[in-house]
Amino acid sequence: MVQNYRLKKKISAKMDGIGDHRDESMRMHKSDIEDGDFQGLSGEGSSPEELTARILAQMSLQEKILYISGYKELAIHPLPRFGLPSVWCSDATSGLRSFPGGTSFPANLALTATWNEELISSVGEALSHEFRHKGISVILGPGVNIYRVPTCGRNFEYMGEDPHLAGKMAAAYIRGARKGGLITAVKHFACNNSEYDRHKTNSVVNERALREIYLPAFEMAVKEGGTGAVMSAYNPVNGTYASENRKLLHEILRKEWQFNGFVISDWNSLYSTAGPVKNGLDLEMPHPKWLSEKRIRKALKKGLIRESDLDRMVTRLMGTLMREGVYHRPQKEPERPFHTRSQIAIAEKAAQEGIILLKNNDRLLPFDPQTGGTLIVTGRMARNTETGGGGSSYVQTAQATDFLRGIQKASGKMEVKYIPWEPGPLREESFKQMREAAAVVYCAGFNHIEESEGWDRPWDLPFGQSDSILSIASENPNTVVVMTAGGGVNTTGWIDKVKAFIHSFYLGETGGEALGKILFGRVNPSGKLPFTMSEHWEDFGATAHYVTNPDKTSLRQIVLGQGNPHFRRVRNMEYLEGIFVGYRHFERERIPPLFPFGFGMSYTNFKMSGLKTSVSRVKGFSCEVSLILKNTGPAAGAEVVQIYIRDPKSDLIRPPKELKAFSKVFLQPGESRTVSFSLGKRAFQYYDPYRGDWRLEPGEFIIMAGNSSRDIQLKETILVEPKKGKL
Numbered sequence: 001m002v003q004n005y006r007l008k009k010k011i012s013a014k015m016d017g018i019g020d021h022r023d024e025s026m027r028m029h030k031s032d033i034e035d036g037d038f039q040g041l042s043g044e045g046s047s048p049e050e051l052t053a054r055i056l057a058q059m060s061l062q063e064k065i066l067y068i069s070g071y072k073e074l075a076i077h078p079l080p081r082f083g084l085p086s087v088w089c090s091d092a093t094s095g096l097r098s099f100p101g102g103t104s105f106p107a108n109l110a111l112t113a114t115w116n117e118e119l120i121s122s123v124g125e126a127l128s129h130e131f132r133h134k135g136i137s138v139i140l141g142p143g144v145n146i147y148r149v150p151t152c153g154r155n156f157e158y159m160g161e162d163p164h165l166a167g168k169m170a171a172a173y174i175r176g177a178r179k180g181g182l183i184t185a186v187k188h189f190a191c192n193n194s195e196y197d198r199h200k201t202n203s204v205v206n207e208r209a210l211r212e213i214y215l216p217a218f219e220m221a222v223k224e225g226g227t228g229a230v231m232s233a234y235n236p237v238n239g240t241y242a243s244e245n246r247k248l249l250h251e252i253l254r255k256e257w258q259f260n261g262f263v264i265s266d267w268n269s270l271y272s273t274a275g276p277v278k279n280g281l282d283l284e285m286p287h288p289k290w291l292s293e294k295r296i297r298k299a300l301k302k303g304l305i306r307e308s309d310l311d312r313m314v315t316r317l318m319g320t321l322m323r324e325g326v327y328h329r330p331q332k333e334p335e336r337p338f339h340t341r342s343q344i345a346i347a348e349k350a351a352q353e354g355i356i357l358l359k360n361n362d363r364l365l366p367f368d369p370q371t372g373g374t375l376i377v378t379g380r381m382a383r384n385t386e387t388g389g390g391g392s393s394y395v396q397t398a399q400a401t402d403f404l405r406g407i408q409k410a411s412g413k414m415e416v417k418y419i420p421w422e423p424g425p426l427r428e429e430s431f432k433q434m435r436e437a438a439a440v441v442y443c444a445g446f447n448h449i450e451e452s453e454g455w456d457r458p459w460d461l462p463f464g465q466s467d468s469i470l471s472i473a474s475e476n477p478n479t480v481v482v483m484t485a486g487g488g489v490n491t492t493g494w495i496d497k498v499k500a501f502i503h504s505f506y507l508g509e510t511g512g513e514a515l516g517k518i519l520f521g522r523v524n525p526s527g528k529l530p531f532t533m534s535e536h537w538e539d540f541g542a543t544a545h546y547v548t549n550p551d552k553t554s555l556r557q558i559v560l561g562q563g564n565p566h567f568r569r570v571r572n573m574e575y576l577e578g579i580f581v582g583y584r585h586f587e588r589e590r591i592p593p594l595f596p597f598g599f600g601m602s603y604t605n606f607k608m609s610g611l612k613t614s615v616s617r618v619k620g621f622s623c624e625v626s627l628i629l630k631n632t633g634p635a636a637g638a639e640v641v642q643i644y645i646r647d648p649k650s651d652l653i654r655p656p657k658e659l660k661a662f663s664k665v666f667l668q669p670g671e672s673r674t675v676s677f678s679l680g681k682r683a684f685q686y687y688d689p690y691r692g693d694w695r696l697e698p699g700e701f702i703i704m705a706g707n708s709s710r711d712i713q714l715k716e717t718i719l720v721e722p723k724k725g726k727l
Helices: 002-011 020-032 048-058 061-067 108-112 117-133 163-179 207-214 216-225 246-256 274-279 293-302 307-323 341-354 403-410 428-436 465-475 508-519 541-545 555-560 583-589
Strands: 087-091 136-140 183-189 201-204 229-232 262-264 356-360 374-378 415-418 439-445 479-484 500-503 571-574 606-616 622-631 637-646 658-667 672-680 686-688 693-695 699-706 712-720
Touching: 048 307, 061 293, 061 307, 108 117, 108 163, 108 341, 117 136, 117 163, 117 341, 163 183, 163 207, 163 216, 163 658, 183 216, 183 246, 207 216, 207 686, 216 229, 229 246, 246 274, 262 307, 274 293, 274 307, 341 508, 374 403, 374 428, 403 415, 403 439, 403 508, 428 465, 439 465, 465 479, 541 583, 606 637, 606 699, 606 712, 622 637, 622 658, 622 699, 637 672, 658 672
Parallel strands: 087 136, 136 183, 183 229, 201 571, 229 262, 374 415, 374 439, 439 479, 479 500
Antiparallel strands: 356 500, 606 622, 622 672, 637 658, 637 699, 686 693, 699 712
């Protein structure tokens, strides 16, 4: 384990797609971010399309080739002859990477755990100001690849296992970022659900699973969020690399979804010249490699591509930048807020709502800050708490408050003692202090080397942390485990021994404050799981078709990944579980989860009642759903009302339930509120691969309301009938 960790640490800054080369690029070339306004062809009153067409008509072949390939690692090439400056991109989601001093926000999975669309939109807008302050116009995110296996090294950067939840949260994030003037590049299109040897792992996915599980979040990002860009993935999908996959980039993205933005490659994710040019890519990053002038001219000479193909690429890229006003404004806007109190407050609010209370036996939490006694804080993540997972979304910050300091700040009259963590058995003196303490908070988890882009992480907690938890809980049953991780971990052996369990994900720079306030009841926890937590790694349907020990077997391929992939064998990753991903699989196979999708506890109680449904065809098919939610407990808090649908009888097998709507509702003690939803036709459809289209079968559907996939509190059956012989 130690040798593997050291190797990961050594190469993490060198592997393509992530690492310090991006930071160095931005440090070296910050002066290249121009401050001038658009100085192109005179075109008062001209539309973005007209301006783009006029410039394109005067561009040389060399200028066209330069424009469709990256510039100085992170920029779109300037066109000085037309007064067009370079347009800069930056890694994103958790904050502005590559520039020091910005706000470190919670990781994407933690943001999703808030189940709060309004809040995540405010995060996107807060980020946009920091990006524009530094001269960034394109944000490389958010990531929406589905949580297929719990050990994918990049799960922390994505939005969970359910396509509806991921899509809604991504669309909200994008709307906020766009409000502040950013172009988002939703990623990684598509089926990059594994970091294991991603350059040559072919995702073999049937059409129905592709449409129902792996594409809907991208579709919502396009149609509901209005994303201006889409980033292609490293991996092949059904035998064709994503960066030249015509079905994905042209037939689905552009023709079906009517996407009118541009497609940007992930860094070093092209594998040919003609393929991307002909099949829908617009911009190779980070520099001209497969789309170099030499290779483009050679392909033109051979007739593999035409100059009109390049014209389409330029038009889509430049047209988007024109339409979004990028060329009509200063590239840097230093008057925009940057790491202000307001932005830090939004980051902390997101951290608070992303923390999930999963277990709280005997109501151990919250601790009472007005009582005496001693609280022991220990564990690997207590000091220098990890703020984010590794790779291209990792934001370095010197501003972070670790868990220990946050707990100390919130503790009131309770004495907080810290026992340093070390791998291996604890000293007897430490055990003595823990036995005598009122409670112990053990901060466990992974760091940004172990859980990172580029490789999958272990299922087991590293460096003997599970043994430490078990030993401590045997000394003091009032043990609280706080987990820093990008998903589920192996809890076998200790989960039944501790009284309380909190999943904190990666919370950014305000994680300490957020956790302290949760532990001492200054904030009521309201986070909900965006994925299923299982007892065993093998409980997930996808793991039966996955590689064995992926975290230990992919490092050599990562180093070799710099080479030409055509000389390396592509291996198939079969998605044989089909549509039965996450809770869909657990429900179908009747496997009890450790903690179900959508689950999260509160310090108060809620009750749902009065479920009403009605089917309407006035403006197209829809089902109106409403219910009453009441806070029946002693404290103010928030509940997430989750609406699931079941089709009891259909021509093709369907999951026992599927999330189709949700709403986070904040209530005072005793307060009630009516919560309403409108479910459109798509909520009731499934994708029929035999017809090649979405299908709604007439008959009965069960509408279910609950606060997790396993806690359904209300049900109603509706009848869907065809109108004039068809739906």
